[in-house]
Amino acid sequence: MTNIRKVAELAGVSVATVSRTLKTPDIVSPGTRDRVLAAVEQAGYRPNLMAVQFRSQRTRNLVVLVPTIANTFFARVIGGIQEMAQRRGYGILLCNTLGDERAERAYAGMVSTRQADGLIQLRAYDPFTASNGKTRPPMVNACEVLDEAPCPTVKLDNRAAARAVTEHLLALGHRRIGMIKGPRNSPLTRDRLLGFQDALAAAGLTPDESLWCPGDFTPPSGHRAAGDLLSRADPPTAIFCENDEMAMGAMRRIREAGLRVPEDISVAGFDDIAFASFCDPSLTTIAQPAEEFGREAVSLLLDIIDDRDDAADQHRIMPFELVVRESTGPAS
Amino acid sequence: MTNIRKVAELAGVSVATVSRTLKTPDIVSPGTRDRVLAAVEQAGYRPNLMAVQFRSQRTRNLVVLVPTIANTFFARVIGGIQEMAQRRGYGILLCNTLGDERAERAYAGMVSTRQADGLIQLRAYDPFTASNGKTRPPMVNACEVLDEAPCPTVKLDNRAAARAVTEHLLALGHRRIGMIKGPRNSPLTRDRLLGFQDALAAAGLTPDESLWCPGDFTPPSGHRAAGDLLSRADPPTAIFCENDEMAMGAMRRIREAGLRVPEDISVAGFDDIAFASFCDPSLTTIAQPAEEFGREAVSLLLDIIDDRDDAADQHRIMPFELVVRESTGPAS
DNA sequence: TGCATGAATGTAACCGGTTACATTTTGCTG
DNA sequence: CAGCAAAATGTAACCGGTTACATTCATGCA
Numbered sequence: 001m002t003n004i005r006k007v008a009e010l011a012g013v014s015v016a017t018v019s020r021t022l023k024t025p026d027i028v029s030p031g032t033r034d035r036v037l038a039a040v041e042q043a044g045y046r047p048n049l050m051a052v053q054f055r056s057q058r059t060r061n062l063v064v065l066v067p068t069i070a071n072t073f074f075a076r077v078i079g080g081i082q083e084m085a086q087r088r089g090y091g092i093l094l095c096n097t098l099g100d101e102r103a104e105r106a107y108a109g110m111v112s113t114r115q116a117d118g119l120i121q122l123r124a125y126d127p128f129t130a131s132n133g134k135t136r137p138p139m140v141n142a143c144e145v146l147d148e149a150p151c152p153t154v155k156l157d158n159r160a161a162a163r164a165v166t167e168h169l170l171a172l173g174h175r176r177i178g179m180i181k182g183p184r185n186s187p188l189t190r191d192r193l194l195g196f197q198d199a200l201a202a203a204g205l206t207p208d209e210s211l212w213c214p215g216d217f218t219p220p221s222g223h224r225a226a227g228d229l230l231s232r233a234d235p236p237t238a239i240f241c242e243n244d245e246m247a248m249g250a251m252r253r254i255r256e257a258g259l260r261v262p263e264d265i266s267v268a269g270f271d272d273i274a275f276a277s278f279c280d281p282s283l284t285t286i287a288q289p290a291e292e293f294g295r296e297a298v299s300l301l302l303d304i305i306d307d308r309d310d311a312a313d314q315h316r317i318m319p320f321e322l323v324v325r326e327s328t329g330p331a332s
Numbered sequence: 333m334t335n336i337r338k339v340a341e342l343a344g345v346s347v348a349t350v351s352r353t354l355k356t357p358d359i360v361s362p363g364t365r366d367r368v369l370a371a372v373e374q375a376g377y378r379p380n381l382m383a384v385q386f387r388s389q390r391t392r393n394l395v396v397l398v399p400t401i402a403n404t405f406f407a408r409v410i411g412g413i414q415e416m417a418q419r420r421g422y423g424i425l426l427c428n429t430l431g432d433e434r435a436e437r438a439y440a441g442m443v444s445t446r447q448a449d450g451l452i453q454l455r456a457y458d459p460f461t462a463s464n465g466k467t468r469p470p471m472v473n474a475c476e477v478l479d480e481a482p483c484p485t486v487k488l489d490n491r492a493a494a495r496a497v498t499e500h501l502l503a504l505g506h507r508r509i510g511m512i513k514g515p516r517n518s519p520l521t522r523d524r525l526l527g528f529q530d531a532l533a534a535a536g537l538t539p540d541e542s543l544w545c546p547g548d549f550t551p552p553s554g555h556r557a558a559g560d561l562l563s564r565a566d567p568p569t570a571i572f573c574e575n576d577e578m579a580m581g582a583m584r585r586i587r588e589a590g591l592r593v594p595e596d597i598s599v600a601g602f603d604d605i606a607f608a609s610f611c612d613p614s615l616t617t618i619a620q621p622a623e624e625f626g627r628e629a630v631s632l633l634l635d636i637i638d639d640r641d642d643a644a645d646q647h648r649i650m651p652f653e654l655v656v657r658e659s660t661g662p663a664s
Numbered sequence: 665t666g667c668a669t670g671a672a673t674g675t676a677a678c679c680g681g682t683t684a685c686a687t688t689t690t691g692c693t694g
Numbered sequence: 695c696a697g698c699a700a701a702a703t704g705t706a707a708c709c710g711g712t713t714a715c716a717t718t719c720a721t722g723c724a
């Protein structure tokens with residue numbers, strides 16, 4: 001392996017001069033500089049970044065904990081994370097946790113053990129809970145956010161967005177509205193449910209909890225839940241799904257039952273994934289700036305790492321937009 | 333920072349004993365072992381992995397170059413990579429390259445500079461081409477594979493798979509079959525096109541190149557290309573899309589034209605992404621073991637890294653399966 | 665010419681583990 | 695109890711950069 005000593009020897013200078021030529025060329029005399037650069041070229045020298053990182057105690061890597069990379073929305077968020085990280089000179093270590101807290105704590109250890117400089121968590125769980133009293137490693141919580149997050153957060157006003165969807169359905173004359181929820185115990189699911197109830201309450205309706213079905217954000221779970229709703233004696237005229245993937249599954253199930261969307265049943269989703277505008281019928285949903293979530297999370301995290309004073313307590317609320325497409329129509 | 337010397341002091345032993353207690357506990361006497369472990373506990377000691385990696389010249393990280401993480405198929409492949417890497421004790425550094433060769437070469441540098449131990453490339457490009465005569469860093473090329481890959485590869489027999497799809501369409505009586513291609517210059521696109529031609533030739537048909545439209549594997553490009561095909565004087569009765577995302581876009585466009593799938597036009601895709609079975613109509617496609625691509629790639633890469641002798645020249649062909657669903661039917 | 669000053673360069677400690685080799689301790693046998 | 699092998703532990707070099715501090719050298723001025 002060609003190291004800095006070999007280059008120094010080749011150029012007839014000391015290792016310090018080689019290091020300086022590469023890091024602060026202006027304090028090296030032009031003659032020496034050229035000689036060193038020629039030697040670098042000749043030896044095909046690339047600095048061993050492990051040594052650099054070790055010396056500087058900075059890896060310039062960030063750990064990202066993703067519940068499921070298979071989820072199209074998260075894929076977009078990761079795209080944004082990746083883009084901003086690259087721009088700022090950081091790499092990302094992707095960890096697909098499948099929501100397993102033990103795995104998340106293990107991955108979070110990569111920050112404690114200096115494999116990475118910070119962590120972005122896309123789920124509502126603090127993997128550093130158990131870390132005993134020590135200073136918290138740099139972390140940002142985005143997308144699905146803890147209520148009392150001990151770190152900066154980036155999230156949507158899920159309650160307001162869910163309310164907007166529900167109000168849209170109410171305005172179309174729907175009164176019995178089914179709900180396909182996300183995983184239990186999630187603040188995100190809870191907030192979307194609250195927004196849903198807010199809208200019903202504002203319209204003077206009492207919510208019917210028998211129309212709330214559990215799901216897990218995958219198309220099959222939406223399919224199953226919709227089947228459940230359709231089998232009721234008095235099925236809903238509209239279904240609000242907490243994400244688009246479940247909405248796609250639900251629409252499929254409705255058609256399998258011989259019913260049409262939106263003529264017989266309206267369906268709304270959440271996230272505005274790429275397929276939302278290409279499926280049939282195209283999906284009414286809430287558009288979120290997914291990539292922007294990622295970019296913002298990286299930005300906040302690097303603020304902590306470079307310890308900007310005001311960085312620790314930043315909480316960003318990202319904008320949403322109700323996108324009305326073909327899957328919702330007047331109540332029959 | 334608590335380091336190994338602090339722990340050694342606390343336990344009243346040498347740093348070597350601490351190191352041995354953690355790495356090879358069996359060669360340390362039980363009494364000392366307990367004392368050291370207690371000190372580790374008390375000090376809250378976590379080994380600095382940067383130091384470990386630096387010393388051992390192994391990062392236990394792998395770089396993954398992915399053309400677009402937004403593509404559902406790649407998301408599954410990455411899932412498989414991540415799973416196998418984790419199982420073998422490696423982390424993955426994800427790089428979303430968007431097909432930019434300059435970026436790919438830059439990321440590949442992470443291996444040359446020891447930020448990672450190896451690289452998985454999911455696109456047909458060798459980011460180490462320019463590296464002058466040196467020994468090639470460990471690399472595996474998967475999914476979209478170079479013809480004369482200088483490393484192990486994992487791929488599908490794209491030609492045979494495309495032929496299978498086309499034969500299915502021919503069997504349904506289709507004679508004018510449109511083709512929506514992937515990006516030019518891609519061996520993958522070329523092979524799928526060859527398989528398509530193989531089937532036509534075997535059926536005694538002469539291919540009509542005017543029915544081949546360019547696309548880029550995204551839904552909008554499929555949408556556009558389908559519009560193009562429909563505007564022909566004599567549009568095709570079936571369209572074979574080189575991936576599912578374009579097929580979704582194409583189906584959308586067909587319905588916008590007031591035509592039905594498959595009654596008026598059949599559509600077939602490639603990849604069998606999650607939505608293929610949930611869209612309307614569900615999509616006839618080629619199922620690929622996406623996660624298995626990822627797992628296999630990691631496996632081969634680690635074989636090279638641990639230099640198993642026979643590792644360098646392995647080429648895996650993964651199985652495919654034609655999945656016939658609702659989007660293809662008899663020619664009208 | 666002698667000396668001060670600053671620029672250029674060299675020397676070596678350092679980061680925190682690992683491990684070859686040296687040294688000490690333990691346990692066993694005759 | 696001597697003597698030896700094996701087990702346990704300690705010492706210090708090492709990985710490859712960075713950088714504080716030391717040293718050398720050139721320049722300008724009195």
